[in-house]
Amino acid sequence: MELAVDKDLENATLTVTATFAYPIEKVWALYADPRKLERWWGPPTYxxxxxRHExxxxxxVHYYMTSPEGEQFHGVWHVKTVDEPTGFTVDDFFADAxxxxxxxxxTVHMDYRFESTPDGTRMVCVSSYDSLEDLQKTLDMGMEEGLVGSMGQMEAVLAEG
Incomplete structure (x- = not known):
């Protein structure tokens, strides 16, 4: 897997591009199957x-990440559009239990796009924020490092078949 993160502060977006040596249906399943999603969504130590997965x-989609100390951090996706297996859009936000x-x-407005390539699948996720301040708040919380750590776990899930 190759992974690139591009911060566009002027437009308050964070774009993640990843390429996988797996077919689009397998990459789609990382999001569509809640058991697969929970194996990589969130940094390795969280x-x-x-x-809930709809x-x-x-x-x-309601999830929580558990810190090494046992603290739970909840998040929710409000699903806007789904075009299986080529993309979906959600509003993602931190939540209470x-x-x-x-x-x-x-709130982060995430637009996921998947496309088949001769060697597998290319995924592009554009996360748009309502303001630069909102983007900066999540960056200060370690969003970029957490994202890279989370997505680094996708390959192992894909390799399982």
Missing amino acids: PATVV LTPGGV EGAPAEGMP
Whole structure:
């Protein structure tokens, strides 16, 4: 897997491009199958647990990551569009245990696109923020490092078959 992260501060976006030596259906399953999603979503030391998974327009995906100290950090996707297996869009936000948005935390508008290539699949995710301040808040929290660490776990899940 090759991975690149591009920060565009002027437009308050973070773009992740990854290439995989696996067919598009396998890469799609990393998001569509909640058991696969929880094996890589979240940094290696903050494993994810998916408690609700509705990857359909209008659906909700609710997950939490558990810190090494046992603290839970909840997040929710409000699913906007789904075009299996070529893409989906969600609004992702930090939440409380019931799934309500956490006060003072930004919402990230994520647009995932998958395309077949001669060697496998190319994935591009553009995360758009409402303001540069919102993007900077997540960067200050370690979003970029967490993203790279999380996505670094995808290859092992894909290799399992």
